[in-house]
Amino acid sequence: MTVAAQGGPQGPAGARPDGRSTRWDDHRAQRRTSLVRDARRAIHELGPGASMDEIAAVAGTSKSIFYRYFDDKAGLRLAVAEAVVAGMHRKLAEAAHEAPTPHSALRAMVRVYLQTIERSPHVYWFVTRTAIGGNGPDDGASGPVEALGAYLDSVITLVAEPAAQAAGVPARSAAAWAAGAVGFVRGTGEWWLGHTLTAGLTREELTDQITTWLWTGPVGVLHHGATGGPADPPDTPTTEKQES
Missing domain, CATH: 1.10.10 (Arc Repressor Mutant, subunit A)
Incomplete structure (x- = not known):
């Protein structure tokens, strides 16, 4: 041979x-x-x-x-969804990594999400609205759903880290709170996106409100259960880096 x-x-x-x-x-x-x-x-x-x-x-x-x-519009939609969620995840990870405290990390990630959807709401709706419901036979909702699902799972992990640090518990113990927080931020952000003319809230104002709601609620409960005392007071907005 x-x-x-x-x-x-x-x-x-x-x-x-x-x-x-x-x-x-x-x-x-x-x-x-x-x-x-x-x-x-x-x-x-x-x-x-x-x-x-x-x-x-x-x-x-x-x-x-x-x-x-x-191949078709469904394939293009999936490619756009993957690009959008990859870019957003990268920015969220960078924001969390650069933040000096758990509270500022949470606030930075909320701000990044709101910045992203505000800059291009049409692209955001192109991906998420079809992934949720679909508008026709060529919409290909399953692909974007999978892309968004993987993205949300990874973001839950990112959000759980500062919550766990603040509460002094393992990240897995904060995962349930993080999952709810991600859904809350997304729901609030989408409501705001659809009501920017009537809501009367700027992006920075909404960032402050969401962060306060999340921080003084379940995070405080987690911290109290782990240490027997109240959560540490949050950073004041004036000490954090403001972004345009």
């Missing part, structure tokens, strides 16, 4: 990667990323109900190009 037949350097098992194939894979990945960015820009401008034709027009290409890279 020859070396080639054994799968050696000349055989299939030892075949060297085709440089052209590698370059094509890199090009395809870059093009896909570019199309997702273009789609987000189109949705930001046109709204969550933008059609594939409209998205392609804003991107300066054809609908067939989007179908080549994403």
